[in-house]
Amino acid sequence: MQEAIIKRAKELLADGSVNRVIGWKKGEFVYDITPAVFETAEEIDADFVYNELTSANVSKYLVKETKKDGKVLVFLKPCDTYSFNQLTKEHRINRENVYVIGIPGGPKLDVEKIKAKGITGILNITNDNGTLKIETLYGEETMPFADAVSTKCENCKSKKHVVFDELIGEDGDITDTNRFEMVEKLENMTSQERFDFWRDQLSKCIRCNACRNICPACTCEKCVFDNPDLGTDNKAAADSFEENMFHIIRAFHVAGRCTDCGECSRVCPQNIPLHLLNRKFIKDINSLYGEYQAGEDTTSRAPLTDYTFDDCEASIVHERGAE
Amino acid sequence: MQVNENKDFEPVIVAFCCNWCSYAGADLSGTNRLNYPTNVKIIRVPCSCRVNPMFILRAFQRGADGVIMCGCHPGDCHYTSGNYFARRRMTLLFSMLDYLGIERNRTRVEWVSAAEGAKFAETMESFTADIKKLGPNRRLEDLRCRKQ
Ligand code: SF4
Ligand code: SF4
Ligand code: SF4
Ligand code: FES
Numbered sequence: 001m002q003e004a005i006i007k008r009a010k011e012l013l014a015d016g017s018v019n020r021v022i023g024w025k026k027g028e029f030v031y032d033i034t035p036a037v038f039e040t041a042e043e044i045d046a047d048f049v050y051n052e053l054t055s056a057n058v059s060k061y062l063v064k065e066t067k068k069d070g071k072v073l074v075f076l077k078p079c080d081t082y083s084f085n086q087l088t089k090e091h092r093i094n095r096e097n098v099y100v101i102g103i104p105g106g107p108k109l110d111v112e113k114i115k116a117k118g119i120t121g122i123l124n125i126t127n128d129n130g131t132l133k134i135e136t137l138y139g140e141e142t143m144p145f146a147d148a149v150s151t152k153c154e155n156c157k158s159k160k161h162v163v164f165d166e167l168i169g170e171d172g173d174i175t176d177t178n179r180f181e182m183v184e185k186l187e188n189m190t191s192q193e194r195f196d197f198w199r200d201q202l203s204k205c206i207r208c209n210a211c212r213n214i215c216p217a218c219t220c221e222k223c224v225f226d227n228p229d230l231g232t233d234n235k236a237a238a239d240s241f242e243e244n245m246f247h248i249i250r251a252f253h254v255a256g257r258c259t260d261c262g263e264c265s266r267v268c269p270q271n272i273p274l275h276l277l278n279r280k281f282i283k284d285i286n287s288l289y290g291e292y293q294a295g296e297d298t299t300s301r302a303p304l305t306d307y308t309f310d311d312c313e314a315s316i317v318h319e320r321g322a323e
Numbered sequence: 324m325q326v327n328e329n330k331d332f333e334p335v336i337v338a339f340c341c342n343w344c345s346y347a348g349a350d351l352s353g354t355n356r357l358n359y360p361t362n363v364k365i366i367r368v369p370c371s372c373r374v375n376p377m378f379i380l381r382a383f384q385r386g387a388d389g390v391i392m393c394g395c396h397p398g399d400c401h402y403t404s405g406n407y408f409a410r411r412r413m414t415l416l417f418s419m420l421d422y423l424g425i426e427r428n429r430t431r432v433e434w435v436s437a438a439e440g441a442k443f444a445e446t447m448e449s450f451t452a453d454i455k456k457l458g459p460n461r462r463l464e465d466l467r468c469r470k471q
Binding site: 186187191192193194195196197198199224239240241242244245248249251252255277280281284285288289303304305306307308309311312313314315316317318 | 376377380383384397398404407408410411412413414415416417418419420421422423424425426427428430431432462463464465466467
């Protein structure tokens with residue numbers, strides 16, 4: 001796959017259709033692959049990587065990149081195409097300035113899950129028919145591929161590209177995963193249990209803002225959380241209220257726009273299950289206002305900028321489920 | 324907020340009232356000399372749609388024990404559709420608060436028209452009674468904002 005991608009990127013650069021390529025470059029270790037912009041074939045040959053450890057959704061970079069001169073080439077996995085559509089819909093991406101090539105997605109690996117098994121000093125990771133062969137400083141280790149699959153890929157919502165100019169590889173279908181299982185479990189707990197669960201999780205937050213910075217729905221030029229007068233701009237000043245507030249407000253700001261791409265949970269250094277907040281909104285929207293998948297198209301009205309005369313009253317949420 | 328664990332707990336209630344209906348409704352209940360609890364502090368907003376979810380959280384942070392949002396009846400919004408948007412927003416926000424384990428019924432939405440002075444007073448009575456039952460807001464408070 002990597003060869004096909006590199007080949008196509010170099011072709012499009014060479015014939016002048018694009019003057020930059022957004023992709024992923026290798027880092028210091030095999031597992032710290034980061035998004036990057038390439039301008040020449042040499043740079044691509046030297047650094048471009050696409051494999052099971054390449055997880056980052058690069059669609060958000062297009063907000064800046066498509067404002068520059070010339071066309072940019074971007075490679076999008078199926079889940080990233082939803083973010084792309086959503087950004088186009090919000091007029092954050094200049095569609096004329098980008099050429100989209102859809103590429104197959106995951107399942108991707110989460111190196112933290114490998115490290116959690118006590119495997120350190122990782123030099124190389126290869127997939128041998130469902131078994132990971134991990135070369136380390138201390139010898140070779142193995143573990144099942146399935147045990148290291150990234151949380152965001154466990155509940156993959158779609159293998160279908162909702163937007164592309166060209167495809168490399170096969171297009172898939174919308175998948176039917178049970179992504180609301182954990183949300184339901186929480187809903188069925190008592191209010192005190194839920195409170196304890198979330199206090200436990202949210203108190204770990206160090207307010208690094210990584211979740212906001214990575215989020216393709218969080219593209220505000222001026223974010224409320226950067227306002228020093230707000231009192232929520234750093235951890236030092238934060239108490240339990242602010243930890244709650246940051247997460248409620250951020251989740252609310254992306255409600256109806258979050259495509260459930262899973263990037264926020266993936267980057268959280270504290271492993272806070274942020275997707276459980278977003279999925280709660282998605283689940284509520286689906287059940288109260290009709291099925292809606294953000295990023296599926298660029299024309300439908302978002303649930304929070306729409307209404308019907310006979311929407312339910314707010315009291316409904318105090319009447320259903322466990323107390 | 325006075326920290327008061329005993330039974331004569333007097334809650335602080337914040338009521339966001341839209342200018343065109345509910346605020347006028349509150350006025351009417353005053354001119355009709357109806358009583359409603361002094362716990363209720365009204366904040367006038369141009370339309371229920373002006374109520375940002377952050378306002379609700381802020382009110383709790385600064386010591387409210389209950390927050391209620393009042394607006395024109397659906398269909399009667401001065402700006403035609405503001406309360407329809409507000410309704411969706413508040414529904415989702417309240418659901419999220421519930422999901423995070425904040426006690427139910429600390430938040431409410433009620434539609435009160437300019438002619439419903441009596442409904443305004445009744446609503447505030449019943450909401451205050453509910454909050455008294457729930458006790459002081461502990462799960463969504465800012466310790467630094469608590470006045471000792
Ligand atoms: S909130 Fe998380 S899952 Fe939703 S779009 Fe943002 S990064 Fe993706
Ligand atoms: S948290 Fe809210 S204000 Fe900040 S970038 Fe995200 S959507 Fe914008
Ligand atoms: S990425 Fe995690 S630790 Fe960082 S601000 Fe977000 S939730 Fe908090
Ligand atoms: S003006 Fe009263 S709800 Fe809009």
